[in-house]
């Protein structure tokens with residue numbers, strides 16, 4: 342019997358529960374200084390919830406390769422097996438350090454598309470460049486220098502370079518880039534972790550104040566960000582970065598033949614996808630988990646690229662069975 346089609350409309354609601362469950366599981370570990378425990382809690386919960394979905398899912402972006410990740414490893418089959426063949430990209434806790442330190446913008450993230458729709462990015466770095474919707478394709482490119490990108494974006498927006506804010510991961514490897522951006526008069530929003538959120542921020546500049554994202558971060562996070570921007574609009578360019586031959590061979594093992602390719606958003610996510618993210622700590626796109634004695638409250642953003650629909654779901658979850666309020 343042939344497998345049913347990818348019904349993004351129905352599956353999306355199930356996907357929201359998956360990111361919700363991961364966030365709820367990490368709630369007690371926010372600000373506890375234990376990144377590993379927070380990540381593990383999110384992984385377990387995400388996997389349990391994912392396995393309830395009627396899909397024949399394959400994790401293509403996950404916690405790592407099978408030998409280093411016992412759960413949600415790349416290639417793991419998830420779901421009941423009774424349903425459409427789908428590819429899944431996930432990061433059960435994007436911002437493990439942010440969570441452990443109770444700093445802003447930690448999220449749980451998951452994206453799903455028909456089988457073959459998501460780039461099998463190896464766990465190496467990726468040079469990334471993103472802007473929000475409304476610009477002509479290629480308004481900024483990875484070939485341009487950081488200052489040229491700022492000037493090009495300012496010209497396209499009809500503003501001065503001082504009116505542009507660029508989000509960058511604060512890392513020693515980015516020091517020169519940051520200095521060059523500042524020569525243009527543009528502002529730099531430094532984040533200590535979490536470039537999926539950093540890139541999503543470009544899609545809602547009114548809410549976040551961020552116009553452009555640039556710099557290197559995890560390639561898996563690049564694919565997740567591409568899925569988000571496919572739903573929200575905006576451009577993303579990514580180029581895999583290899584530090585040694587082992588990283589190159591991992592890419593080749595993942596089926597990548599051209600190691601110098603610049604991927605666009607739609608090269609990373611080739612068909613319509615669904616994307617869900619739940620806030621763990623307070624952030625610019627999503628509020629974090631709120632803890633009360635009897636309830637945990639989460640907010641989830643759920644999006645479908647086919648329609649461009651964006652749904653925000655607030656979930657008040659009773660922590661333990663409590664009698665009906667009097």
Ligand SMILES: O=P(O)(O)OC[C@H]1O[C@](O)(COP(=O)(O)O)[C@@H](O)[C@@H]1O
Pocket residue numbers: 432434435436437438510512533534535536537557558559560562
């Ligand atoms: O810390 P590095 O090595 O610069 O890597 C950057 C990557 O790590 C993160 O900041 C955090 O990712 P995790 O919390 O999932 O480990 C990503 O957002 C980013 O892509």
Ligand SMILES: [Mn+2]
Pocket residue numbers: 432434435436559562
């Ligand atoms: Mn991550």
